Amino acid sequence: xxxxxxxxxxxxxxxxxxxxxxxxxxxxxxxxxxxxxxxxxxxxxxxxxxxxxxxxxxxxxxxxxxxxxxxxxxxxxxxxxxxxxxxxxxxxxxxxxxxxxxxxxxxxxxxxxxxxxxxxxxxxxxxxxxxxxxxxxxxxxxxxxxxxxxxxxxxxxxxxxxxxxxxxxxxxxxxxxxxxxxxxxxxxxxxxxxxxxxxxxxxxxxxxxxxxxxxxxxxxxxxxxxxxxxxxxxxxxxxxxxxxxxxxxxxxxxxxxxxxxxxxxxxxxxxxxxxxxxxxxxxxxxxxxxxxxxxxxxxxxxxxxxxxxxxxxxxxxxxxxxxxxxxxxxxxxxxxxxxxxxxxxxxxxxxxxxxxxxxxxxxxxxxxxxxxxxxxxxxxxxxxxxxxxxxxxxxxxxxxxxxxxxxxxxxxxxxxxxxxxxxxxxxxxxxxxxxxxxxxxxxxxxxxxxxxxxxxxxxxxxxxxxxxxxxxxxxxxxxxxxxxxxxxxxxxxxxxxxxxxxxxxxxxxxxxxxxxxxxxxxxxxxxxxxxxxxxxxxxxxxxxxxxxxxxxxxxxxxxxxxxxxxxxxxxxxxxxxxxxxxxxxxxxxxxxxxxxxxxxxxxxxxxxxxxxxxxxxxxxxxxxxxxxxxxxxxxxxxxxxxxxxxxxxxxxxxxxxxxxxxxxxxxxxxxxxxxxxxxxxxxxxxxxxxxxxxxxxxxxxxxxxxxxxxxxxxxxxxxxxxxxxxxxxxxxxxxxxxxxxxxxxxxxxxxxxxxxxxxxxxxxxxxxxxxxxxxxxxxxxxxxxxxxxx
DNA sequence: CGCACCACAATTTTT
DNA sequence: TTGTGGTGCG
Numbered sequence: 096x097x098x099x100x101x102x103x104x105x106x107x108x109x110x111x112x113x114x115x116x117x118x119x120x121x122x123x124x125x126x127x128x129x130x131x132x133x134x135x136x137x138x139x140x141x142x143x144x145x146x147x148x149x150x151x152x153x154x155x156x157x158x159x160x161x162x163x164x165x166x167x168x169x170x171x172x173x174x175x176x177x178x179x180x181x182x183x184x185x186x187x188x189x190x191x192x193x194x195x196x197x198x199x200x201x202x203x204x205x206x207x208x209x210x211x212x213x214x215x216x217x218x219x220x221x222x223x224x225x226x227x228x229x230x231x232x233x234x235x236x237x238x239x240x241x242x243x244x245x246x247x248x249x250x251x252x253x254x255x256x257x258x259x260x261x262x263x264x265x266x267x268x269x270x271x272x273x274x275x276x277x278x279x280x281x282x283x284x285x286x287x288x289x290x291x292x293x294x295x296x297x298x299x300x301x302x303x304x305x306x307x308x309x310x311x312x313x314x315x316x317x318x319x320x321x322x323x324x325x326x327x328x329x330x331x332x333x334x335x336x337x338x339x340x341x342x343x344x345x346x347x348x349x350x351x352x353x354x355x356x357x358x359x360x361x362x363x364x365x366x367x368x369x370x371x372x373x374x375x376x377x378x379x380x381x382x383x384x385x386x387x388x389x390x391x392x393x394x395x396x397x398x399x400x401x402x403x404x405x406x407x408x409x410x411x412x413x414x415x416x417x418x419x420x421x422x423x424x425x426x427x428x429x430x431x432x433x434x435x436x437x438x439x440x441x442x443x444x445x446x447x448x449x450x451x452x453x454x455x456x457x458x459x460x461x462x463x464x465x466x467x468x469x470x471x472x473x474x475x476x477x478x479x480x481x482x483x484x485x486x487x488x489x490x491x492x493x494x495x496x497x498x499x500x501x502x503x504x505x506x507x508x509x510x511x512x513x514x515x516x517x518x519x520x521x522x523x524x525x526x527x528x529x530x531x532x533x534x535x536x537x538x539x540x541x542x543x544x545x546x547x548x549x550x551x552x553x554x555x556x557x558x559x560x561x562x563x564x565x566x567x568x569x570x571x572x573x574x575x576x577x578x579x580x581x582x583x584x585x586x587x588x589x590x591x592x593x594x595x596x597x598x599x600x601x602x603x604x605x606x607x608x609x610x611x612x613x614x615x616x617x618x619x620x621x622x623x624x625x626x627x628x629x630x631x632x633x634x635x636x637x638x639x640x641x642x643x644x645x646x647x648x649x650x651x652x653x654x655x656x657x658x659x660x661x662x663x664x665x666x667x668x669x670x671x672x673x674x675x676x677x678x679x680x681x682x683x684x685x686x687x688x689x690x691x692x693x694x695x696x697x698x699x700x701x702x703x704x705x706x707x708x709x710x711x712x713x714x715x716x717x718x719x720x721x722x723x724x725x726x727x728x729x730x731x732x733x734x735x736x737x738x739x740x741x742x743x744x745x746x747x748x749x750x751x752x753x754x755x756x757x758x759x760x761x762x763x764x765x766x767x768x769x770x771x772x773x774x775x776x777x778x779x780x781x782x783x784x785x786x787x788x789x790x791x792x793x794x795x796x797x798x799x800x801x802x803x804x805x806x807x808x809x810x811x812x813x814x815x816x817x818x819x820x821x822x823x824x825x826x827x828x829x830x831x832x833x834x835x836x837x838x839x840x841x842x843x844x845x846x847x848x849x850x851x852x853x854x855x856x857x858x859x860x861x862x863x864x865x866x867x868x869x870x871x872x873x874x875x876x877x878x879x880x881x882x883x884x885x
Numbered sequence: 886c887g888c889a890c891c892a893c894a895a896t897t898t899t900t
Numbered sequence: 901t902t903g904t905g906g907t908g909c910g
Contacts, residue, residue: 206899207899207900208899208900209899209900210899211899234899234900235899235900236899236900237900258900260900261898261900338900339900341900342900370899373899402897403897403898403899405896405897405898406897406898406899504896504897505895505896505897506895506896506897507895507896527898564886568886684900685900686900703896703897703898704897705896705897705898705899706897706898706899708899709899724896727896727897728896729896730896739897743897765895766894766895
């Protein structure tokens with residue numbers, strides 16, 4: 096018999112034990128980890144350790160189940176048990192503390208990026224061990240694919256439907272515009288896609304959208320409705336879904352099919368959503384529906400970091416979470432572990448100017464650190480030089496290149512910086528450039544694989560039907576398409592039975608051969624592992640052979656890329672243990688960022704502020720802080736847009752751990768036009784105490800400053816003493832594996848000779864004369880792993 | 886059919 | 901200014 100006193104002591108001891116397990120967290124973090132039941136909104140400021148909380152919350156669920164909040168005492172509990180619990184941490188005590196532990200497969204943790212999902216998985220693995228493998232830690236899109244692969248046939252797709260990426264969607268729309276004879280000026284495909292995307296977000300079917308458009312008597316909108324309908328039809332015919340469809344169709348599947356909904360709602364006892372401020376309406380619905388069984392939904396977000404409004408993200412989701420879930424509990428994480436005082440104070444001051452926000456103020460236990468350094472350069476060229484100089488200066492004092500990040504509003508701003516870095520031999524890497532999977536040759540091979548998996552995929556079929564050239568011209572393809580339309584077959588089906596069509600007599604043989612090749616590869620893919628299918632594809636299609644015919648450097652790099660794809664396949668098989676074609680294609684379709692930020696390479700990092708979200712760097716350069724650039728022209732005079740820009744600025748500032756430089760140019764040439772800009776209002780919003788304005792030329796708003804002055808001469812001395820400079824000679828320099836005069840083979844630049852080698856910091860600056868791409872200056876440490884001696 | 890040249894447009898973009 | 905996409909010619 097358990098007395099009331101016994102129960103209370105038992106519950107208290109149990110809670111104390113769990114608390115001690117998470118003693119390394121701060122009180123708010125710990126509270127978040129130990130809050131179990133019902134909806135929970137976690138307002139997590141930048142750098143407040145939200146991923147840590149997410150991980151440990153899951154760990155708590157798996158280890159202790161609902162124990163940290165429950166007032167239930169297990170039936171058979173004895174005095175002896177209590178004694179063990181009260182004695183504190185031991186394996187036995189931990190076992191006793193657990194109450195209804197949550198099975199890992201009943202936890203769904205949704206993120207936005209693959210990077211975030213991967214990080215979550217890796218850290219979960221480290222914290223909870225092998226159990227991590229069963230947790231659904233996925234992106235919105237990959238979770239939807241997983242759900243749809245089971246039941247897509249109920250929606251009229253096959254289970255091996257294809258995923259269209261943005262480029263595919265664009266191509267479909269472009270084709271439709273052409274077929275409909277619509278003027279591209281009046282109907283830009285980008286705009287149309289954004290309208291379609293918005294319609295999907297509101298769950299408006301093409302019919303419903305059309306009805307709405309007709310009611311508005313808007314001719315243009317009515318036309319767009321027709322395009323939308325045709326777009327939907329074509330994707331359906333191709334057995335394809337675009338990114339929005341993945342979410343939309345999942346929501347529809349769950350809404351329309353009681354049994355499917357019940358299955359997932361019973362399955363997911365706990366749902367966690369990361370970056371909740373970036374969810375759009377559909378994603379909100381999805382999360383809400385999936386969590387509909389137990390309503391144990393925990394969302395983590397920061398309204399101040401919502402920067403994807405233009406993509407449909409609505410800050411409403413986070414601002415009104417408490418309305419959506421009246422029983423919701425709210426916990427704010429306001430202690431920042433990333434940035435020093437001045438930086439944080441500046442971030443707070445800037446964001447405070449926004450009206451639409453929940454309101455929270457970050458604080459730090461760190462000291463004030465350096466003030467934010469402002470630099471007003473006469474033009475964008477000097478601005479870039481200033482940045483390069485500061486980085487070089489830091490490097491000579493022992494700071495690795497990779498501790499520096501340069502953030503800008505637009506990709507177009509990176510050029511001048513690249514130029515300045517190249518001239519000084521500063522190794523850098525630009526993120527957000529052309530991605531591996533966007534290369535034409537890679538897309539070709541992937542198109543082959545897509546067609547093998549899904550012959551209805553006409554878009555991709557058309558792409559490769561004559562690549563490499565096999566004598567199937569435009570005319571033949573169009574004729575086939577007409578026949579397909581006439582007989583209500585797919586284009587591919589016409590190819591397969593080409594000999595039956597007298598219209599095709601001349602091309603029939605080639606068409607049939609092509610279809611036979613794809614068919615054979617499909618048969619093979621049913622049994623053989625993917626890498627073998629790839630080899631067979633290369634052999635039978637002659638893709639690489641065709642590239643080898645002409646020995647140009649471009650073709651060589653194309654061959655490299657195609658082969659690189661095979662190593663991607665191999666590592667996919669190795670990582671997942673899955674060697675199916677469909678699995679790999681899903682991965683590729685949803686993975687935009689495979690060559691993601693690798694920490695090994697010691698390079699200065701350059702990217703847009705958008706791509707920097709979620710990252711941190713010891714030193715950050717925020718460049719182009721000018722009215723018209725940041726905030727952008729389009730935001731000036733628009734309240735909501737301006738607030739989004741300000742949030743973007745908040746994100747930028749809070750990326751910096753120890754040092755933040757803000758730069759702007761009085762005159763800037765952008766898109767071939769020179770303009771004179773004032774310093775960004777966001778800079779003016781930073782309190783004087785946190786900002787070192789450096790040297791400000793008289794009348795800095797205008798273009799009358801003397802040209803060609805250099806900042807270092809005219810700027811007053813910094814207040815903080817500059818650390819002694821380590822001369823390159825005294826820095827620890829490893830003996831180089833390479834020597835002057837040697838011939839080397841570089842992975843991207845090819846064959847070359849080392850012309851010079853200059854010690855610099857703990858590294859060497861090498862100059863290599865390449866046969867094909869001319870002389871390049873590289874930092875040896877970074878380059879060495881890409882080179883071998885010849 | 887492939888390549889060269891010219892016009893045109895250019896926030897941001899997790900999937 | 902730079903990159904891309906479309907057109908026209910060899």
